Amino acid sequence: MTYQGVLTKMETEFSSPIQYYLVFESDFINMNQLLGKTISMEFVKYQCLNCGLDKPIFRQGYDKQCFYDVAQAGDWIMRPELSTAHLGQEDRDLEYEKRVQLQPHIVYLANSSNVKVGVTRKTQVPTRWIDQGAHEALEIVEVPNRYLAGVTEVALKSFVADKTNWRKMLKNDIEDENLVEWRDKLIDYVPDEAKAYIIESNSETHIDFPVMQYPEKPKSLNIKKELNYTGKLVGIKGQYLIFEDQTVFNVRSNEGLVVRINVN
Incomplete structure (x- = not known):
């Protein structure tokens, strides 16, 4: 199954363990249901959370001009x-x-x-x-x-x-x-x-997080640089996705990026 949308911080539900949801414009994913599954992620483009334009994200999901203009920043x-x-x-x-x-x-x-x-x-x-x-x-x-x-x-x-x-x-x-x-x-x-x-x-x-395996040496995924990544999801903690190969991906720090996600 394939999903595509602009990243914003995962929505959460306070339960044991915490339930995580990746919410796109017209769809959402219960990320807990993907634990143990292989996920492919592809960088598609930028989409500023304020103006919606395909301009490089500066901070907090905004391009540079919007970051210095909007009240939310x-x-x-x-x-x-x-x-x-x-x-x-x-x-x-x-x-x-x-x-x-x-x-x-x-x-x-x-x-x-x-x-x-x-x-x-x-x-x-x-x-x-x-x-x-x-x-x-x-x-x-x-x-x-x-x-x-x-x-x-x-x-x-x-x-x-x-x-x-x-x-x-x-x-x-x-x-x-x-x-x-x-x-x-x-x-x-x-x-x-x-x-x-x-x-x-x-x-x-x-608070109890849905983690099957913690990384010994976490390495952060830069999806803008790598463009593509495939890995087995083994945990979610904070706003991080944790993969079996010790790669971690901070959803919140990548707000404003449009990605395509394929679940195998």
């Missing part, structure tokens, strides 16, 4: 502490920024390759943790806007990581951590303006 996306909608100040599109920034946000601890601190909209729990390949996570602060979440993350990342080691995560080279104990150690460092929003009592969320 503002600096506050990656750096929440730069959010200004709560002040009524526009970055690129104030109405969009109000919709996204002025809603409840969670500051959390997650363990994917190590314990890290992160920020997400409340509506994106537990999706954000799944996308990062975290096997356990815990909400520690719930604030009313993105700015407060951002300044809290900045304060806490002086004491805990804010990045995931993707190779370690994919190798499953991880240890279980007591995130409640981590929270108790960190809450003294929450900024004064966010202290009222500390979540005093909750429990870890545990």
Whole structure:
């Protein structure tokens, strides 16, 4: 069976294990059903997620011009502490920024390759943790806007990581951590303006990924360079497809690429 479409990050369903869906314009694939099967992938062209044109993708699924124009790629996306909608100040599109920034946000601890601190909209729990390949996570602060979440993350990342080691995560080279104990150690460092929003009592969320075999030495597939790839799918974790020959493919980092997928 053959599918073709522009890549966007896989949709997920929180179950045990996580269910993954690759969604195209007029079709979708339940990727869990492809575990153990041979998949061929071919790069077809680019398709910017904003303008739809066949122009080289720069970042986050957008061509260079769109990346610097669209509200969805503002600096506050990656750096929440730069959010200004709560002040009524526009970055690129104030109405969009109000919709996204002025809603409840969670500051959390997650363990994917190590314990890290992160920020997400409340509506994106537990999706954000799944996308990062975290096997356990815990909400520690719930604030009313993105700015407060951002300044809290900045304060806490002086004491805990804010990045995931993707190779370690994919190798499953991880240890279980007591995130409640981590929270108790960190809450003294929450900024004064966010202290009222500390979540005093909750429990870890545990996440089970559909992986038959973890790679010992994961090697990343550059489908734009290779143009074609064929391999047996043996796992899915975070936004990565894991193949038997230890090749891994990050779907999210290849957003905006049109691919043709054949399932043997």
